[in-house]
Amino acid sequence: MLKVRGLEVFYGPIRAVRGIDLDVAQGEVVALIGANGAGKTTTVRAIAGLTPFRGEVSYDGRALAPNSAERNLRAGIALVPEGRGILGSMSVEDNLLMGIYCRRDQADALKDIERMYERFPILGQRRTSMASLLSGGEQQMLAIARALLSRPRVLLLDEPSLGLAPKISDFVFSLIADLRKEGMTVLLVEQKARQTLKVADRAYLLETGRVIKSGAAAELAGDSTVSAAFLGGTSAAQPGP
Ligand SMILES: Nc1ncnc2c1ncn2[C@@H]1O[C@H](COP(=O)(O)OP(=O)(O)O)[C@@H](O)[C@H]1O
Ligand SMILES: [Mg+2]
Known part of the structure; x- marks a missing residue:
């Protein structure tokens, strides 16, 4: 449903996103995880049409133009921004x-x-x-x-649990699980890797604007690169409140 190839986004001379490829199929919850500054927000803003980009973003086989947020929304791509x-x-x-x-x-x-x-x-x-x-x-x-x-036909959620007390954050994750059951297609940006990988079907791990790992959420949850990046076995390894 969503296909991203060679996505690059620059802020002036800074290349915040450095050639990302990702796919979201209908009915999937796909997670984009990575530390602060990895390029997650920039990626979803590019998909939503809120920022100029290089590379290809297509939706149902049609290319989406940069800076076409209103058109993308009418076409069924809705962003809940950070x-x-x-x-x-x-x-x-x-x-x-x-x-x-x-x-x-x-x-x-x-x-x-x-x-x-x-x-x-x-x-x-x-x-x-x-x-x-x-x-x-x-x-x-x-x-x-x-x-x-x-x-929407695709919901882009940018760090929906950020800054929430643990119980409310749990509620947000259970809401995402409900949306998945209802058949909603979701691209979920999160830093809380452990909970995210429980509700997602697949995930991409971003580091400094690149995908360094991708695969089934269940596999990534046990992957050493992901644990090193986040899970670490302690909550102290998870940035944010
Ligand atoms: N408006 C901006 N101007 C310049 N640099 C930016 C801007 N927004 C983000 N960046 C930089 O781009 C990189 C990726 O940021 P961002 O996409 O917000 O990451 P994430 O959402 O993963 O925390 C970071 O290095 C950040 O400092
Ligand atoms: Mg962000």
């Missing part, structure tokens, strides 16, 4: 309404918002609250709900 990207000064409901602006079936889309309130009752209870007043976990749910409302 840091969530919700609008804090707007209400929960208005944030969700932003998720449906690209849909032609507005009546059905409004019903989908009601369904999101059932799926995430806390959002239903706080629909008129300003989004900035939600907890970090609630904001992450809001960001994911908003992305789902665009009815």
Whole structure:
């Protein structure tokens, strides 16, 4: 469904992504793991059409142009950005309404918002609250709900567990497992390798803008390169809170 070949992204003279190849098939949860600065965010932003790139990104066999975020969203690629990207000064409901602006079936889309309130009752209870007043976990749910409302065929999640308390982080991982069961295609960027490899089908390990290892998630979980990069046997090896 998604095919990336020889992806390169430059920030001025800095080559942040150095020739990445990756594939995401329909219905797969594919993880992109790697330490801070490895190039994970840059890669998903390029796929979402938010940044210029060199190389090939194709979706259902069609090439995606750089900087074509709006077109990509309409084609079914939705990004939940690192840091969530919700609008804090707007209400929960208005944030969700932003998720449906690209849909032609507005009546059905409004019903989908009601369904999101059932799926995430806390959002239903706080629909008129300003989004900035939600907890970090609630904001992450809001960001994911908003992305789902665009009815994506591929969901790109950039570090959805970042900065969340362990219980809420577990909830986010179980939500990803649910989405997988529902048949959603997901490209999941994470630093929490151990939990990520439990919910993913396949994974790519990034280091300084390159894929240094890839394969079935279950195999990578036992791989020494991955353990050396992250798992290390102690939680201290995992950066972030
Ligand atoms: N806007 C930017 N300008 C310059 N360099 C950047 C910018 N964003 C990221 N980088 C650099 O690109 C590299 C990859 O960053 P990023 O994709 O954010 O990594 P990750 O998401 O894996 O932490 C890092 O070395 C980072 O410092
Ligand atoms: Mg990042």
